[in-house]
Amino acid sequence: MSKSLANQVAVIGVGCTKFGENFDQSLQEMMVEAATGACKDAGVSLDDVKAAWLGTFSPGFSGGKATITLADALKFRGRPITRVENFCATGTDAFRNAAFAIAAGQYDIVMVVGAEKLRDRPVRGLQREGIHPYFEAGSTAPGIFALVANRYMHTFGMQRDTLAKVAVKNHANGALNPKAHFQMKITEEQVLKAPMIAYPFGLFDCCPTTDGAAAAILCRADLAKQFRKDFIVVRGIGLAVMSGKPYLDPTGDYLGFPSTEAAAREAYSAAGIAEPVKEVDFAEVHDCFTWTEVSNYEDLGFCKKGEGAKFIEEGRSSLQGDLPVNPSGGLKSFGHPVGATGVRMIYEIVTQLRGEAGARQVKGAKVGLAHNLGGPGAVACVVILGREA
Amino acid sequence: MNGIVGHAVRIPAHRIAREEIARAWQTSSLAGHKRAVRFDEDALTLAAAAALDCHSSLGGAEIDRLFFASTTAPYLERSNASLIAALCDLPEKCSTLDLAASLRGGTSGLRLVLTGLNSGSNATILCAGECREAEPGSAEEMLFSDGGAAIAAGTQNVIAELIADATAYDDFFDAVRRDRDVHVTSFASKFSIDRGYVAPIAKVVGDVLGQAGKNAKDIARLAVPSPDRRAHQQLAKKLGFSEAQLQDIQFDDGGITGTAMPLALLSAALGSARPGDLLLVAGYGNGADAMLFRATDSITSYKPHAPVGAQKAVALDYASYTQYRKAREFFRSADQGLEISNIFYTKEEPQIVRLHGSACRHCGTRQFPVAQVCVGCKKGDGLEEVALARTGTIYTFSEDTLYPSPFPPTVMAVVDLDGGGRIYCEVVDVPPSEVKIGMSVELTPRKLKEGGGLYHYYWKCTPRRGK
Numbered sequence: 001m002s003k004s005l006a007n008q009v010a011v012i013g014v015g016c017t018k019f020g021e022n023f024d025q026s027l028q029e030m031m032v033e034a035a036t037g038a039c040k041d042a043g044v045s046l047d048d049v050k051a052a053w054l055g056t057f058s059p060g061f062s063g064g065k066a067t068i069t070l071a072d073a074l075k076f077r078g079r080p081i082t083r084v085e086n087f088c089a090t091g092t093d094a095f096r097n098a099a100f101a102i103a104a105g106q107y108d109i110v111m112v113v114g115a116e117k118l119r120d121r122p123v124r125g126l127q128r129e130g131i132h133p134y135f136e137a138g139s140t141a142p143g144i145f146a147l148v149a150n151r152y153m154h155t156f157g158m159q160r161d162t163l164a165k166v167a168v169k170n171h172a173n174g175a176l177n178p179k180a181h182f183q184m185k186i187t188e189e190q191v192l193k194a195p196m197i198a199y200p201f202g203l204f205d206c207c208p209t210t211d212g213a214a215a216a217i218l219c220r221a222d223l224a225k226q227f228r229k230d231f232i233v234v235r236g237i238g239l240a241v242m243s244g245k246p247y248l249d250p251t252g253d254y255l256g257f258p259s260t261e262a263a264a265r266e267a268y269s270a271a272g273i274a275e276p277v278k279e280v281d282f283a284e285v286h287d288c289f290t291w292t293e294v295s296n297y298e299d300l301g302f303c304k305k306g307e308g309a310k311f312i313e314e315g316r317s318s319l320q321g322d323l324p325v326n327p328s329g330g331l332k333s334f335g336h337p338v339g340a341t342g343v344r345m346i347y348e349i350v351t352q353l354r355g356e357a358g359a360r361q362v363k364g365a366k367v368g369l370a371h372n373l374g375g376p377g378a379v380a381c382v383v384i385l386g387r388e389a
Numbered sequence: 390m391n392g393i394v395g396h397a398v399r400i401p402a403h404r405i406a407r408e409e410i411a412r413a414w415q416t417s418s419l420a421g422h423k424r425a426v427r428f429d430e431d432a433l434t435l436a437a438a439a440a441l442d443c444h445s446s447l448g449g450a451e452i453d454r455l456f457f458a459s460t461t462a463p464y465l466e467r468s469n470a471s472l473i474a475a476l477c478d479l480p481e482k483c484s485t486l487d488l489a490a491s492l493r494g495g496t497s498g499l500r501l502v503l504t505g506l507n508s509g510s511n512a513t514i515l516c517a518g519e520c521r522e523a524e525p526g527s528a529e530e531m532l533f534s535d536g537g538a539a540i541a542a543g544t545q546n547v548i549a550e551l552i553a554d555a556t557a558y559d560d561f562f563d564a565v566r567r568d569r570d571v572h573v574t575s576f577a578s579k580f581s582i583d584r585g586y587v588a589p590i591a592k593v594v595g596d597v598l599g600q601a602g603k604n605a606k607d608i609a610r611l612a613v614p615s616p617d618r619r620a621h622q623q624l625a626k627k628l629g630f631s632e633a634q635l636q637d638i639q640f641d642d643g644g645i646t647g648t649a650m651p652l653a654l655l656s657a658a659l660g661s662a663r664p665g666d667l668l669l670v671a672g673y674g675n676g677a678d679a680m681l682f683r684a685t686d687s688i689t690s691y692k693p694h695a696p697v698g699a700q701k702a703v704a705l706d707y708a709s710y711t712q713y714r715k716a717r718e719f720f721r722s723a724d725q726g727l728e729i730s731n732i733f734y735t736k737e738e739p740q741i742v743r744l745h746g747s748a749c750r751h752c753g754t755r756q757f758p759v760a761q762v763c764v765g766c767k768k769g770d771g772l773e774e775v776a777l778a779r780t781g782t783i784y785t786f787s788e789d790t791l792y793p794s795p796f797p798p799t800v801m802a803v804v805d806l807d808g809g810g811r812i813y814c815e816v817v818d819v820p821p822s823e824v825k826i827g828m829s830v831e832l833t834p835r836k837l838k839e840g841g842g843l844y845h846y847y848w849k850c851t852p853r854r855g856k
Contacts, residue, residue: 133727133729133838133845134737134741134837134845134847135740135741135757135758135812135813135814135847136813137837137838137847138789138792138799138801138813138814138815139792139801139813140789140791140792142787142789142791143787143789143791143792143799143801144787146787146788146789147785147786147787147801147803148785150785150786150787150826151784151785151803151826154785154826195790196788196790196798197789197790197791198787198788198789198790198791198798199787199788199798243764245813247803247811247812247813248756248757248758248811248812248813249756249764249811250754250755250756250764250765250805250809250810250811251754251764251765254784254785254803
């Protein structure tokens with residue numbers, strides 16, 4: 001019988017840069033700001049940190065071979081640094097691996113950094129890398145999610161105005177968040193009238209391309225009290241990889257993301273969660289496109305398949321709802337620097353659980369869930385964090 | 390008996406009104422529309438599509454040879470015919486040959502197939518495709534049209550038998566393109582028509598009729614190309630044929646399609662022929678060829694895979710000359726920079742060119758691309774490489790304006806192939822608003838990208854017409 005990860009690992013500090021068009025910050029500068037912010041928050045020095053995991057998807061011009069970029073930026077030397085890349089779930093997977101190292105007893109204190117500088121690229125949108133030049137040609141990030149959305153809409157009869165409600169909600173939350181890329185409310189009409197990117201996604205159905213970095217300091221749960229009273233513990237983590245080419249899989253129904261279902265099962269099992277909609281107080285989920293959030297409600301078990309539209313329409317995922325989703329503003333409004341996003345979700349959950357989220361605070365939050373989805377639903381990671389019981 | 394066993398044409402879905410060309414250059418216009426390729430089509434894809442249609446019509450008959458004729462073959466060094474043979478998934482022992490340089494390549498190829506070879510018992514596909522570039526603003530820019538055609542020859546189920554043939558070469562030039570030229574240099578004049586068109590055709594047609602002991606009035610149909618919209622009518626008159634005998638060149642919705650033209654006209658003549666009809670086809674270009682056929686009783690049972698009427702019914706007009714030029718220039722201005730090695734290509738060719746996938750012995754699941762472990766039952770010891778169907782149904786799709794294209798949105802679809810297997814490809818030759826989940830489609834080879842000294846061909850899909 002495998003050992004559960006639950007309650008062995010604590011998060012004692014988090015840091016996050018402002019997300020957005022950080023034209024005046026290099027990748028290294030963002031890493032330093034997030035990492036030193038997390039150390040300060042935890043009350044540890046960089047010397048106390050014995051290993052680091054760096055999540056970055058596409059380090060780009062200034063990122064080089066990514067581990068040395070972190071080593072050189074922080075002068076974090078003579079210690080292990082591991083780069084993690086797992087599509088858009090890179091950040092949570094980096095966190096997951098750092099948590100394993102703590103749980104294994106290898107280190108007492110480690111650091112996770114997620115960083116991405118997407119705005120210095122020569123292309124619109126997210127650069128597609130490592131795809132097959134023939135049978136994946138023609139794919140873009142919105143295009144491959146639109147394939148699933150269109151099949152879903154065809155099957156369940158959902159309309160674009162339901163999707164618009166997701167964007168309106170997440171922008172309303174982001175408007176309350178000083179670190180969000182976009183801090184502005186939008187209307188359903190604006191969403192529906194925006195230029196089309198890939199039907200059914202208009203501009204406001206898509207998350208932006210963003211620069212940003214986030215970091216977290218993890219330590220053994222039994223040592224956490226030394227650093228702070230209100231530490232946060234890891235209740236469960238799950239990760240699942242499906243096909244990177246779901247559009248070639250004749251066995252798939254293409255109505256959602258089985259990777260999320262599998263990752264959630266593993267995380268819920270570790271955390272002892274049987275009824276997520278009752279036992280999870282809020283969630284930060286991967287709303288790369290508005291429809292993805294609707295599917296996430298279903299794939300994470302917040303509601304049944306086909307009932308995601310009702311979940312948003314009834315306001316259940318709003319800040320005042322019974323299961324607020326993306327109080328930070330989500331990828332949609334907070335932004336999506338790929339490798340940073342998962343760690344930024346951890347930052348938001350820790351901030352909420354500590355009751356430090358200000359105007360966007362979810363009242364009485366005790367258990368929070370982070371959900372990262374990568375590739376065309378190729379990989380999903382779910383992390384469940386809780387206040388120290 | 391050696392003769393024609395199948396035929397097909399490929400008409401591009403896009404076209405432009407000649408008056409739009411005239412408007413751009415402030416010249417006087419000719420009537421009608423010319424068919425014009427989209428940026429992902431070329432002489433090879435048009436010929437390959439016709440060859441595939443022809444192959445389908447033959448119901449899987451074995452093909453011993455595939456010949457390709459064109460003056461605008463995309464590759465000058467690398468066998469275009471071999472690439473088309475691979476797209477048709479023909480066996481390795483198939484003989485391939487590229488016929489280049491002369492507009493007469495189509496008829497010379499056909500004559501070679503029918504008379505000059507030691508015929509085996511199986512069939513030959515001769516295909517032709519043409520995308521000639523005229524000097525912008527020239528009369529030829531209005532005359533030239535893009536198109537493809539294929540004729541299959543063999544000894545089984547012959548629909549038209551060869552009665553007589555003749556050829557004559559002539560080192561006379563009326564249209565020329567050197568190795569370093571992009572555009573055709575035209576010497577169009579009354580002299581060129583008399584000396585380079587009428588004279589050689591008159592000679593070979595006379596030879597053929599003489600050999601067969603026939604007169605013009607015995608011929609049901611004369612299929613003869615033309616250098617312009619009228620010259621074939623003057624030629625027919627001079628040779629003693631009536632207008633009713635002359636195969637219409639469809640100038641109002643097409644035009645001069647080079648090597649493919651006589652084969653397309655022959656295909657049309659075969660399409661309307663009755664048993665016993667005599668059909669005379671001629672081709673010209675630095676000389677002339679002529680062949681006389683008699684339709685057999687089997688002519689009535691031949692069913693083309695993609696009927697011409699259904700192809701012509703699809704007419705997507707380029708709204709302006711700018712759109713037309715953009716469609717032709719896209720790859721030149723926006724090379725997508727795909728570089729691959731021949732190692733990669735060699736390994737990938739069975740799946741990306743031949744459209745092979747895997748079928749599982751245990752659970753029956755068909756899958757694309759070729760797999761080592763079955764996606765259905767996850768067993769690794771039951772897969773066999775199989776050819777997948779080129780027809781299917783759209784399971785879902787997206788209309789993508791982010792993907793770089795001269796004509797956004799790019800419609801990408803997940804297609805469930807008939808008999809199993811799922812692929813992801815672009816939907817072309819249909820307005821995006823008409824694409825629906827559940828639509829029947831057919832795969833067609835298209836130019837996907839360029840780069841690294843290569844054109845990269847892959848499959849796209851079009852709505853299945855006329856079914």
